[in-house]
Amino acid sequence: MKIKLLFSLMLFAASIASFADNKPSADDDKGLIKICIMYPFAEGKKFDMAYYETKHMPMVAAFLGTNLVKYTIEKGVASGIPNQPLPYMAIGTFYVKSLSEYQKAIAPHRDTVRADFANYTDVMPVILVSEVVR
Amino acid sequence: MKIKLLFSLMLFAASIASFADNKPSADDDKGLIKICIMYPFAEGKKFDMAYYETKHMPMVAAFLGTNLVKYTIEKGVASGIPNQPLPYMAIGTFYVKSLSEYQKAIAPHRDTVRADFANYTDVMPVILVSEVVR
Numbered sequence: 001m002k003i004k005l006l007f008s009l010m011l012f013a014a015s016i017a018s019f020a021d022n023k024p025s026a027d028d029d030k031g032l033i034k035i036c037i038m039y040p041f042a043e044g045k046k047f048d049m050a051y052y053e054t055k056h057m058p059m060v061a062a063f064l065g066t067n068l069v070k071y072t073i074e075k076g077v078a079s080g081i082p083n084q085p086l087p088y089m090a091i092g093t094f095y096v097k098s099l100s101e102y103q104k105a106i107a108p109h110r111d112t113v114r115a116d117f118a119n120y121t122d123v124m125p126v127i128l129v130s131e132v133v134r
Numbered sequence: 135m136k137i138k139l140l141f142s143l144m145l146f147a148a149s150i151a152s153f154a155d156n157k158p159s160a161d162d163d164k165g166l167i168k169i170c171i172m173y174p175f176a177e178g179k180k181f182d183m184a185y186y187e188t189k190h191m192p193m194v195a196a197f198l199g200t201n202l203v204k205y206t207i208e209k210g211v212a213s214g215i216p217n218q219p220l221p222y223m224a225i226g227t228f229y230v231k232s233l234s235e236y237q238k239a240i241a242p243h244r245d246t247v248r249a250d251f252a253n254y255t256d257v258m259p260v261i262l263v264s265e266v267v268r
Binding site: 034035048051072075076077078080081086099129130131132134 | 170171172183206208213215218221224233261263265266268
């Protein structure tokens with residue numbers, strides 16, 4: 001009886017550990033495709049981070065379904081090179097499993113996504129598609 | 135005795151779960167500072183990803199100590215806007231807790247870091263300091 005109890009509790013412990021282990025870690029990103037939407041800084045241009053974070057990005061994320069692994073948002077602070085202007089005000093990034101699935105999912109919503117730009121910015125973004133090496 | 139065993143095994147299970155839980159997740163990045171070193175694409179310019187991944191980035195990472203949470207490397211694939219050139223060949227990113235600690239740690243090694251550029255690229259990077267919003 002004691003052995004049975006021991007065994008079932010060890011199974012329980014292992015199942016908790018493997019559940020907790022399912023969280024995304026840095027290494028899990030390797031091989032994923034990133035779509036980085038980068039908003040260049042320019043004097044007098046605007047970027048409404050609150051709208052971007054609570055409305056725009058969740059809307060686009062919802063179009064991407066299970067192909068979307070996660071998305072991130074960052075706020076530009078400074079250039080890393082002294083006396084250089086800030087390169088980007090903000091960057092939004094979608095981490096997806098498949099670029100073609102991303103393109104297929106976004107295509108029917110392209111006009112909706114673009115029309116929403118005016119609600120938070122007046123600059124045109126630069127968009128980089130890249131692959132996570134590490 | 136059975137109760138004692140049960141209790142100690144539950145503690146054991148909890149400790150395994152909390153250990154596994156310490157892995158970085160997407161949400162853990164919030165508030166971190168990112169230093170993104172972005173290498174612009176230009177026709178005929180080079181970027182040696184193998185050297186960058188195995189020599190340059192580990193060297194710089196080693197200067198940063200416990201302030202460094204993680205670093206990532208990505209390889210530019212395409213522009214996300216049709217008929218636009220690839221914006222960046224590669225991006226290396228350090229996620230740190232403190233920008234001032236990063237600057238203090240890098241300062242004495244700046245010449246070493248810059249001298250190593252020629253070993254993998256012939257373009258000057260753009261460097262963005264940003265804050266993880268999400």
